[in-house]
Amino acid sequence: MPTTHSYDVVIIGAGPAGMCAGMYAGRAMLKTVVLERGFPGGELLNTEVIEDYPGFEHVLGHELAQKFADHAAKFGAEFKNGVTIDCVRRLDDGTFETIADSGDRYLSPAVIVTAGGTPIKLGIPGEQEYAGKGVSYCAICDGAFFRGHTIAVVGGGDAATEEADFLTRYAEKVYLIHRRGELRSSKLLQQRLFANPKIEVIWDTVVESVDGDAQGLVKNLKLRHVTTDERRDLAVTGLFVFVGFRPNTGIIDGHVDHDEMGYLLTDFNMHTSIRGLFAAGDVRAQLTRQVTTAVGDATTAAIAAEKYLKAIADGDPAEPIVGTGGYTA
């Protein structure tokens, strides 16, 4: 039997951003719920080791996730796991209605969307099996594990071109594998790529499968030329996939401002173009997507939400939150 719940703040997604927003909102004594379709952790649960979160030189992804969740719960944020959100909409009186696939409704005057995004996968045998064991979707995060290695990058857009170049800081040799005969990336990025002696482009080719060694780590790719169908092996210890990333924004009913890739646009306070709707972390349009940026966004979003709720309580919800040009739609 679907039920209706009321909160001050509803947070959608329990990745680093959602858990951090939950911590701040709970600490501000707001009645807060973090709704998560799986278990708390987000992409941390797909990351073996984190080496770039300040204060933690080496921490397992799932351990950091547990610490985040415990910390938020300690300050009173309620976690509901296994709750997939279908839709969030703003009702005529300004209240948000967040609807789960079970039919349960969560009513609140403020919502923080921290639903992250999803790297597009190749969908080939071995890709999932070796994810985190040589297969990666994040060069900044995992590049340093491939110092002196021979690795491959798949893709032909800006991300693949830029990250192939970036990865040569660590890798001895980087193959860029692209299914077409030319790249889609900007000319400047292409110039850098072609000038880099550590990079070799393999044109008109797709990766058909990823093979591992006895330790369960990537050791080989099976390639196929798309016009000749010729097949061959490529010995690499890493495969970085950059064939696109989709922000999880389909849950928002109605128009909210976003960039050309679908990432949500916010002001400095993480306020979207819908009043009372905030966004933080990977779902938001920004330069880079890391745990540090996710928690930074989330801190701002939770504090801004608190100020927004106070403004409503004071009968002044149309005012910009802290005077930095918030949307007033």
Ligand SMILES: Cc1cc2nc3c(=O)[nH]c(=O)nc-3n(C[C@H](O)[C@H](O)[C@H](O)COP(=O)(O)OP(=O)(O)OC[C@H]3O[C@@H](n4cnc5c(N)ncnc54)[C@H](O)[C@@H]3O)c2cc1C
């Ligand atoms: C393989 C990999 C390795 C990485 N390594 C590092 C690293 O070493 N260092 C680093 O700083 N960053 C790393 N990153 C990036 C970092 O993990 C992300 O930037 C960070 O997790 C973003 O946090 P987030 O909370 O915004 O989103 P996410 O972590 O994606 O969390 C979003 C959460 O929302 C939930 N959700 C989505 N839709 C719904 C819905 N409809 N209903 C309910 N719940 C929903 C998801 O299940 C998920 O738990 C890595 C990323 C990847 C993919």
